[in-house]
């Protein structure tokens with residue numbers, strides 16, 4: 393029941409405003425904001441209303457829609473209200489997993505970027521996703537776990553090696569940073585150009601060290617750039633890393649799609665949820681004519697996602713600027729942020745963040761948003 397004032401319209405009180413907000417749904421999580429505990433504060437002087445909404449990720453694709461819906465619902469009940477201000481904040485939900493909490497206590501979510509086939513753009517996607525998330529306000533780390541060709545330091549323009557310091561009885565490494573991202577790479581462990589022959593246990597040993605002996609601090613998302621393929625090394629790695637979920641990168645070609653399916657099965661075998669499929673090198677727009685060419689075919693990634701019942705997160709075109717950005721160490725999301733390509737990467741990052749929020753909310757028995765780690 394709403395309390396009414398003398399004019400018969402709704403009285404503006406905290407409780408009444410909350411009732412209006414209980415009609416605003418989060419379209420991804422299929423629950424209302426009050427049930428989801430997303431309303432952090434309601435202030436009113438009886439005329440003006442201020443609401444603080446706390447979303448599950450700063451990279452929320454529906455941020456503007458949810459903000460507008462809140463204003464709409466409040467206006468419906470309180471047409472005479474003065475100013476209505478809805479502040480949008482976020483604290484990322486955490487994936488709860490005993491192994492993760494023990495080995496990566498400050499890290500809320502871990503994501504593997506994988507592919508069946510090599511050279512499809514995993515590292516490019518991993519770097520640009522990380523930069524896009526960081527630009528939207530998330531704290532992000534990146535682990536280059538590609539034993540065959542660690543390429544992330546180059547793509548992020550990082551040339552130095554991490555520093556090591558003594559923490560009680562153990563040595564800890566301090567991750568390197570650029571574009572607001574903390575980075576560790578298998579490349580830091582090997583001398584330049586030295587050919588490395590890795591086996592599964594060595595690779596998982598190195599990645600374990602990156603999880604336990606690196607001072608990551610508090611991170612919303614820790615992304616792992618995986619080596620291509622679905623062999624023993626990849627399987628060992630995805631059993632070693634306590635993963636919130638995995639992303640599969642593919643090109644639209646049938647050979648790449650067939651390998652991507654194998655990658656999907658590999659993660660299914662070890663019970664890692666698939667956050668979604670990304671199609672890279674989907675099309676090319678000729679800069680002089682604006683004509684779109686489907687160089688490797690089109691729509692294969694989306695079709696495969698639909699067939700295997702996993703989310704399709706989006707596609708990235710082929711563009712020389714994406715390669716040049718990688719070679720120069722300036723990711724496209726940072727270098728030319730207003731291009732269609734940079735915007736599509738941002739959208740992909742938002743879709744991925746939404747999938748993580750969905751997994752975490754569904755896993756939590758009660759709709760608690762922030763699960764304190766280590767308590």
Ligand SMILES: Nc1ncnc2c1ncn2[C@@H]1O[C@H](COP(=O)(O)OP(=O)(O)OP(=O)(O)O)[C@@H](O)[C@H]1O
Pocket residue numbers: 507509510511512513514515516517538541543619620672673708709710711712713714715716718719
């Ligand atoms: N959308 C794109 N447009 C243009 N060039 C791209 C695009 N995506 C990736 N590339 C380029 O293709 C090459 C391979 O990409 P990348 O290294 O990201 O692939 P990968 O899947 O990580 O490869 P590997 O399996 O060897 O680790 C790089 O030179 C990169 O700059």
Ligand SMILES: [Mg+2]
Pocket residue numbers: 514515516538541543617
């Ligand atoms: Mg790579």
